[in-house]
Amino acid sequence: MNKIKYGVAFVTGGASGIGQALCQEIVRRGGKVAVADIEQDKAESLAKELRAVGGEAIAVHCDVTSRESVEAAYSSTVQTFGKVNLVCANAGVIVPGPVAKTRESDMLWMYEVNVFGTLRTIQTFLPALDEAHGRGEFAHLLLTGSENSLGVPIVGPCSVYTSTKHALLGLADTLRRDLLASESGVGVTLVCPAVVNTQIWNATRNRPNSLGGPRQINSAASEMFSQSNTPESVAIIGLDGCDAAEFLVIPHPEVESFTRRRADDLNRAMDACLDRVSSLDHSDTAVTSARHGGVNQEVHPQ
Ligand SMILES: NC(=O)c1ccc[n+]([C@@H]2O[C@H](COP(=O)([O-])OP(=O)(O)OC[C@H]3O[C@@H](n4cnc5c(N)ncnc54)[C@H](O)[C@@H]3O)[C@@H](O)[C@H]2O)c1
Numbered sequence: 001m002n003k004i005k006y007g008v009a010f011v012t013g014g015a016s017g018i019g020q021a022l023c024q025e026i027v028r029r030g031g032k033v034a035v036a037d038i039e040q041d042k043a044e045s046l047a048k049e050l051r052a053v054g055g056e057a058i059a060v061h062c063d064v065t066s067r068e069s070v071e072a073a074y075s076s077t078v079q080t081f082g083k084v085n086l087v088c089a090n091a092g093v094i095v096p097g098p099v100a101k102t103r104e105s106d107m108l109w110m111y112e113v114n115v116f117g118t119l120r121t122i123q124t125f126l127p128a129l130d131e132a133h134g135r136g137e138f139a140h141l142l143l144t145g146s147e148n149s150l151g152v153p154i155v156g157p158c159s160v161y162t163s164t165k166h167a168l169l170g171l172a173d174t175l176r177r178d179l180l181a182s183e184s185g186v187g188v189t190l191v192c193p194a195v196v197n198t199q200i201w202n203a204t205r206n207r208p209n210s211l212g213g214p215r216q217i218n219s220a221a222s223e224m225f226s227q228s229n230t231p232e233s234v235a236i237i238g239l240d241g242c243d244a245a246e247f248l249v250i251p252h253p254e255v256e257s258f259t260r261r262r263a264d265d266l267n268r269a270m271d272a273c274l275d276r277v278s279s280l281d282h283s284d285t286a287v288t289s290a291r292h293g294g295v296n297q298e299v300h301p302q
Helices: 017-028 040-052 067-081 104-134 159-181 200-206 221-226 231-243 253-278 285-291
Strands: 008-012 032-037 057-061 086-089 140-144 187-191
Touching: 008 017, 008 067, 008 104, 017 032, 017 040, 017 086, 017 140, 017 231, 032 040, 032 067, 040 057, 057 067, 067 104, 086 104, 104 140, 104 159, 140 159, 140 231, 159 187, 187 231, 200 221
Parallel strands: 008 032, 008 086, 032 057, 086 140, 140 187
Antiparallel strands: none
Protein backbone atom coordinates (compact mmCIF):
# COMPACT_ATOMS: atom_id res chain seq x y z
CA MET A 1 0.00 0.00 0.00
CA ASN A 2 1.24 3.51 -0.76
CA LYS A 3 1.72 4.98 2.67
CA ILE A 4 1.43 8.62 1.59
CA LYS A 5 -2.12 7.80 0.45
CA TYR A 6 -3.89 9.71 3.24
CA GLY A 7 -1.03 12.05 4.08
CA VAL A 8 0.36 15.53 3.48
CA ALA A 9 3.71 16.16 1.81
CA PHE A 10 5.95 19.22 1.72
CA VAL A 11 8.40 19.35 -1.20
CA THR A 12 11.21 21.93 -1.44
CA GLY A 13 12.32 22.75 -4.97
CA GLY A 14 8.87 21.42 -5.84
CA ALA A 15 8.23 23.64 -8.87
CA SER A 16 10.69 22.00 -11.28
CA GLY A 17 12.42 18.76 -12.25
CA ILE A 18 12.59 16.04 -9.59
CA GLY A 19 10.58 18.13 -7.09
CA GLN A 20 7.80 18.63 -9.63
CA ALA A 21 7.73 14.90 -10.40
CA LEU A 22 7.57 14.14 -6.66
CA CYS A 23 4.58 16.49 -6.26
CA GLN A 24 2.82 14.87 -9.23
CA GLU A 25 3.49 11.34 -8.01
CA ILE A 26 2.39 12.15 -4.45
CA VAL A 27 -0.94 13.47 -5.76
CA ARG A 28 -1.26 10.45 -8.07
CA ARG A 29 -0.88 8.26 -4.96
CA GLY A 30 -3.66 10.18 -3.18
CA GLY A 31 -1.54 12.49 -1.01
CA LYS A 32 -1.91 16.25 -0.56
CA VAL A 33 1.07 18.43 -1.38
CA ALA A 34 2.63 21.80 -0.60
CA VAL A 35 4.78 22.83 -3.57
CA ALA A 36 7.54 24.87 -1.89
CA ASP A 37 9.90 26.86 -4.08
CA ILE A 38 11.55 30.23 -4.66
CA GLU A 39 10.11 30.13 -8.18
CA GLN A 40 6.67 31.22 -6.95
CA ASP A 41 4.95 31.48 -10.36
CA LYS A 42 6.00 27.97 -11.34
CA ALA A 43 4.92 26.62 -7.96
CA GLU A 44 1.52 28.32 -8.37
CA SER A 45 0.96 26.89 -11.84
CA LEU A 46 1.96 23.37 -10.76
CA ALA A 47 -0.41 23.54 -7.77
CA LYS A 48 -3.16 24.71 -10.11
CA GLU A 49 -2.45 21.84 -12.52
CA LEU A 50 -2.57 19.34 -9.66
CA ARG A 51 -5.89 20.73 -8.42
CA ALA A 52 -7.26 20.55 -11.98
CA VAL A 53 -6.73 16.78 -11.97
CA GLY A 54 -8.55 16.44 -8.63
CA GLY A 55 -5.56 16.67 -6.31
CA GLU A 56 -5.19 18.84 -3.22
CA ALA A 57 -2.20 21.13 -3.63
CA ILE A 58 -1.00 24.56 -2.58
CA ALA A 59 2.01 26.64 -3.58
CA VAL A 60 4.12 28.09 -0.78
CA HIS A 61 7.00 30.47 -1.20
CA CYS A 62 10.09 28.93 0.36
CA ASP A 63 13.73 29.96 0.16
CA VAL A 64 15.67 27.25 1.98
CA THR A 65 18.59 29.63 2.52
CA SER A 66 16.42 31.51 5.05
CA ARG A 67 15.18 29.92 8.27
CA GLU A 68 12.40 32.51 8.46
CA SER A 69 11.20 31.56 5.00
CA VAL A 70 11.24 27.81 5.77
CA GLU A 71 9.33 28.44 9.01
CA ALA A 72 6.75 30.58 7.19
CA ALA A 73 6.33 27.83 4.58
CA TYR A 74 5.83 25.32 7.40
CA SER A 75 3.12 27.53 8.97
CA SER A 76 1.26 27.95 5.66
CA THR A 77 1.34 24.19 5.07
CA VAL A 78 0.03 23.32 8.51
CA GLN A 79 -2.59 26.10 8.37
CA THR A 80 -3.95 24.62 5.14
CA PHE A 81 -3.60 20.89 5.69
CA GLY A 82 -3.34 20.60 9.48
CA LYS A 83 -0.36 18.23 9.49
CA VAL A 84 2.68 16.92 7.60
CA ASN A 85 3.57 13.27 6.94
CA LEU A 86 6.31 13.43 4.32
CA VAL A 87 9.00 16.08 3.91
CA CYS A 88 11.00 16.01 0.70
CA ALA A 89 14.15 18.12 1.20
CA ASN A 90 14.87 18.31 -2.48
CA ALA A 91 15.95 21.86 -3.41
CA GLY A 92 19.47 21.89 -4.79
CA VAL A 93 21.79 23.92 -7.02
CA ILE A 94 25.03 23.30 -8.86
CA VAL A 95 27.91 25.33 -10.24
CA PRO A 96 30.18 22.87 -12.07
CA GLY A 97 33.97 23.00 -12.01
CA PRO A 98 37.04 21.74 -10.17
CA VAL A 99 37.78 22.85 -6.60
CA ALA A 100 40.51 25.29 -7.62
CA LYS A 101 38.23 27.12 -10.06
CA THR A 102 35.10 27.39 -7.92
CA ARG A 103 34.47 30.88 -6.63
CA GLU A 104 34.03 31.52 -2.92
CA SER A 105 30.52 32.90 -3.55
CA ASP A 106 29.47 29.77 -5.48
CA MET A 107 30.85 27.47 -2.76
CA LEU A 108 28.79 29.39 -0.21
CA TRP A 109 25.68 29.28 -2.38
CA MET A 110 25.86 25.51 -2.98
CA TYR A 111 26.39 24.81 0.74
CA GLU A 112 23.63 27.27 1.72
CA VAL A 113 21.03 25.58 -0.50
CA ASN A 114 22.14 21.94 -0.63
CA VAL A 115 23.38 21.40 2.93
CA PHE A 116 22.14 24.16 5.26
CA GLY A 117 18.83 24.35 3.37
CA THR A 118 18.32 20.63 3.97
CA LEU A 119 19.26 21.03 7.65
CA ARG A 120 16.85 23.96 8.10
CA THR A 121 14.05 22.01 6.45
CA ILE A 122 14.65 18.96 8.66
CA GLN A 123 14.90 20.99 11.88
CA THR A 124 11.75 22.97 11.10
CA PHE A 125 9.59 19.98 10.16
CA LEU A 126 10.84 17.26 12.49
CA PRO A 127 8.45 18.10 15.38
CA ALA A 128 5.45 17.83 13.02
CA LEU A 129 6.70 14.48 11.71
CA ASP A 130 7.16 13.26 15.29
CA GLU A 131 3.57 14.28 15.99
CA ALA A 132 2.37 12.41 12.89
CA HIS A 133 4.20 9.29 14.04
CA GLY A 134 2.72 9.77 17.52
CA ARG A 135 -0.76 9.61 15.95
CA GLY A 136 0.22 6.34 14.29
CA GLU A 137 0.52 7.95 10.85
CA PHE A 138 3.18 7.75 8.15
CA ALA A 139 6.12 10.05 9.03
CA HIS A 140 9.12 10.22 6.75
CA LEU A 141 11.95 12.41 5.44
CA LEU A 142 13.05 11.98 1.83
CA LEU A 143 16.34 13.75 1.07
CA THR A 144 17.43 14.21 -2.54
CA GLY A 145 21.07 13.22 -2.61
CA SER A 146 22.77 12.33 -5.85
CA GLU A 147 25.08 9.88 -7.54
CA ASN A 148 27.55 12.44 -6.15
CA SER A 149 26.64 11.18 -2.65
CA LEU A 150 27.93 7.70 -3.50
CA GLY A 151 31.29 8.39 -5.12
CA VAL A 152 32.79 10.55 -7.84
CA PRO A 153 30.84 10.21 -11.10
CA ILE A 154 32.48 10.06 -14.49
CA VAL A 155 30.70 13.24 -15.66
CA GLY A 156 32.24 16.35 -14.18
CA PRO A 157 34.10 17.78 -12.47
CA CYS A 158 31.44 19.17 -10.14
CA SER A 159 33.76 19.02 -7.16
CA VAL A 160 32.20 21.33 -4.59
CA TYR A 161 28.70 20.11 -5.52
CA THR A 162 29.95 16.54 -5.00
CA SER A 163 31.14 17.50 -1.52
CA THR A 164 27.70 18.94 -0.67
CA LYS A 165 26.02 15.71 -1.74
CA HIS A 166 28.53 13.63 0.25
CA ALA A 167 27.53 15.81 3.22
CA LEU A 168 23.91 14.72 2.72
CA LEU A 169 24.92 11.05 2.94
CA GLY A 170 26.59 11.73 6.30
CA LEU A 171 23.65 13.82 7.42
CA ALA A 172 21.04 11.23 6.45
CA ASP A 173 22.99 8.43 8.13
CA THR A 174 23.59 10.31 11.38
CA LEU A 175 20.00 11.56 11.37
CA ARG A 176 18.57 8.06 11.24
CA ARG A 177 20.82 7.14 14.17
CA ASP A 178 19.62 10.24 16.12
CA LEU A 179 16.00 9.35 15.37
CA LEU A 180 16.45 5.74 16.38
CA ALA A 181 18.22 6.75 19.59
CA SER A 182 15.34 9.07 20.51
CA GLU A 183 12.77 6.40 19.55
CA SER A 184 11.27 8.93 17.17
CA GLY A 185 9.86 6.56 14.56
CA VAL A 186 10.38 9.05 11.71
CA GLY A 187 11.98 7.31 8.73
CA VAL A 188 14.80 8.65 6.55
CA THR A 189 15.48 7.89 2.90
CA LEU A 190 18.28 9.32 0.75
CA VAL A 191 17.57 8.98 -2.96
CA CYS A 192 20.69 9.12 -5.13
CA PRO A 193 19.81 9.73 -8.80
CA ALA A 194 22.23 9.71 -11.72
CA VAL A 195 21.89 12.46 -14.37
CA VAL A 196 18.21 13.45 -14.75
CA ASN A 197 16.48 15.59 -17.37
CA THR A 198 15.66 18.72 -15.33
CA GLN A 199 16.63 22.39 -15.26
CA ILE A 200 19.58 21.82 -12.89
CA TRP A 201 22.13 22.63 -15.63
CA ASN A 202 20.64 26.14 -15.50
CA ALA A 203 20.64 26.38 -11.69
CA THR A 204 22.35 29.78 -11.69
CA ARG A 205 19.05 31.27 -12.87
CA ASN A 206 18.28 31.38 -9.13
CA ARG A 207 21.65 32.58 -7.80
CA PRO A 208 20.98 35.47 -5.40
CA ASN A 209 22.41 38.93 -6.02
CA SER A 210 24.41 38.70 -2.80
CA LEU A 211 26.34 35.72 -4.25
CA GLY A 212 26.93 36.79 -7.85
CA GLY A 213 23.39 37.19 -9.18
CA PRO A 214 21.38 35.17 -11.69
CA ARG A 215 23.05 33.88 -14.83
CA GLN A 216 21.16 32.20 -17.66
CA ILE A 217 23.33 29.48 -19.16
CA ASN A 218 23.14 28.73 -22.84
CA SER A 219 24.94 25.47 -22.51
CA ALA A 220 25.65 22.26 -24.35
CA ALA A 221 24.88 20.65 -21.00
CA SER A 222 21.17 21.09 -21.69
CA GLU A 223 21.55 18.67 -24.62
CA MET A 224 23.19 16.01 -22.43
CA PHE A 225 20.53 16.44 -19.75
CA SER A 226 17.69 16.18 -22.28
CA GLN A 227 18.84 12.65 -23.11
CA SER A 228 19.11 11.48 -19.53
CA ASN A 229 16.80 9.79 -17.00
CA THR A 230 13.31 11.11 -16.39
CA PRO A 231 12.46 12.90 -13.13
CA GLU A 232 9.43 10.60 -12.88
CA SER A 233 11.77 7.61 -12.48
CA VAL A 234 13.31 9.28 -9.40
CA ALA A 235 9.91 10.19 -7.94
CA ILE A 236 8.39 6.71 -8.33
CA ILE A 237 11.44 4.79 -7.11
CA GLY A 238 12.20 7.32 -4.33
CA LEU A 239 8.64 7.22 -2.97
CA ASP A 240 8.57 3.41 -3.20
CA GLY A 241 11.78 3.51 -1.13
CA CYS A 242 10.04 5.64 1.51
CA ASP A 243 7.10 3.23 1.62
CA ALA A 244 9.52 0.34 2.07
CA ALA A 245 11.53 2.28 4.71
CA GLU A 246 14.74 1.89 2.68
CA PHE A 247 17.62 4.10 3.80
CA LEU A 248 19.54 4.41 0.50
CA VAL A 249 17.72 4.33 -2.82
CA ILE A 250 19.66 4.21 -6.11
CA PRO A 251 17.24 4.65 -9.02
CA HIS A 252 19.68 4.28 -11.94
CA PRO A 253 22.11 1.42 -12.62
CA GLU A 254 24.76 3.48 -14.45
CA VAL A 255 26.27 4.59 -11.11
CA GLU A 256 27.48 1.05 -10.41
CA SER A 257 31.17 1.39 -11.37
CA PHE A 258 32.11 4.34 -9.17
CA THR A 259 29.76 3.30 -6.34
CA ARG A 260 31.44 -0.11 -6.13
CA ARG A 261 34.86 1.53 -6.50
CA ARG A 262 34.12 3.60 -3.37
CA ALA A 263 33.05 0.47 -1.49
CA ASP A 264 36.25 -1.29 -2.70
CA ASP A 265 38.38 1.69 -1.54
CA LEU A 266 36.81 1.50 1.93
CA ASN A 267 37.30 -2.27 2.14
CA ARG A 268 40.93 -1.99 0.99
CA ALA A 269 41.65 0.76 3.53
CA MET A 270 40.04 -1.31 6.29
CA ASP A 271 42.03 -4.42 5.32
CA ALA A 272 45.24 -2.34 5.31
CA CYS A 273 44.36 -1.02 8.79
CA LEU A 274 43.81 -4.55 10.15
CA ASP A 275 47.05 -5.81 8.55
CA ARG A 276 48.98 -2.87 10.00
CA VAL A 277 47.56 -3.37 13.48
CA SER A 278 48.17 -7.12 13.52
CA SER A 279 51.83 -6.62 12.50
CA LEU A 280 52.57 -4.07 15.26
CA ASP A 281 54.26 -4.66 18.62
CA HIS A 282 51.80 -5.82 21.34
CA SER A 283 53.36 -3.55 23.96
CA ASP A 284 52.49 -0.39 22.00
CA THR A 285 49.54 1.28 23.77
CA ALA A 286 48.21 2.85 20.58
CA VAL A 287 48.09 -0.62 19.05
CA THR A 288 46.34 -2.08 22.07
CA SER A 289 43.70 0.62 21.85
CA ALA A 290 43.32 0.07 18.10
CA ARG A 291 42.99 -3.71 18.63
CA HIS A 292 40.26 -3.27 21.18
CA GLY A 293 38.30 -0.93 18.97
CA GLY A 294 39.25 2.37 20.63
CA VAL A 295 36.15 4.31 21.63
CA ASN A 296 34.18 3.30 18.56
CA GLN A 297 31.35 0.93 19.29
CA GLU A 298 29.02 -0.53 16.74
CA VAL A 299 25.83 1.47 17.33
CA HIS A 300 24.51 1.44 13.84
CA PRO A 301 20.77 1.13 13.22
CA GLN A 302 19.27 -1.43 10.80
N1 LIG B 1 19.09 16.73 -12.44
C1 LIG B 1 20.05 15.90 -12.06
O1 LIG B 1 20.82 15.38 -12.89
C2 LIG B 1 20.20 15.54 -10.62
C3 LIG B 1 20.87 14.36 -10.28
C4 LIG B 1 21.00 14.01 -8.95
C5 LIG B 1 20.46 14.83 -7.97
N2 LIG B 1 19.81 15.97 -8.33
C6 LIG B 1 19.25 16.80 -7.24
O2 LIG B 1 17.87 16.91 -7.44
C7 LIG B 1 17.38 18.04 -6.74
C8 LIG B 1 16.39 18.80 -7.59
O3 LIG B 1 17.06 19.37 -8.70
P1 LIG B 1 16.53 19.23 -10.19
O4 LIG B 1 17.50 18.42 -10.94
O5 LIG B 1 15.11 18.85 -10.21
O6 LIG B 1 16.77 20.74 -10.69
P2 LIG B 1 15.73 21.90 -11.11
O7 LIG B 1 16.59 23.11 -11.30
O8 LIG B 1 14.88 21.46 -12.22
O9 LIG B 1 14.85 22.08 -9.80
C9 LIG B 1 15.38 22.61 -8.63
C10 LIG B 1 14.32 23.46 -7.93
O10 LIG B 1 14.89 23.96 -6.72
C11 LIG B 1 14.46 25.31 -6.60
N3 LIG B 1 15.37 26.06 -5.73
C12 LIG B 1 16.62 26.53 -6.01
N4 LIG B 1 17.10 27.23 -4.98
C13 LIG B 1 16.15 27.19 -4.01
C14 LIG B 1 16.06 27.74 -2.71
N5 LIG B 1 17.03 28.52 -2.21
N6 LIG B 1 14.95 27.51 -1.98
C15 LIG B 1 13.93 26.76 -2.49
N7 LIG B 1 13.95 26.24 -3.73
C16 LIG B 1 15.05 26.45 -4.47
C17 LIG B 1 14.43 25.85 -8.02
O11 LIG B 1 13.64 27.01 -8.12
C18 LIG B 1 13.87 24.66 -8.75
O12 LIG B 1 12.46 24.70 -8.80
C19 LIG B 1 18.62 18.83 -6.34
O13 LIG B 1 18.90 18.60 -4.98
C20 LIG B 1 19.70 18.23 -7.20
O14 LIG B 1 20.98 18.38 -6.61
C21 LIG B 1 19.66 16.34 -9.62
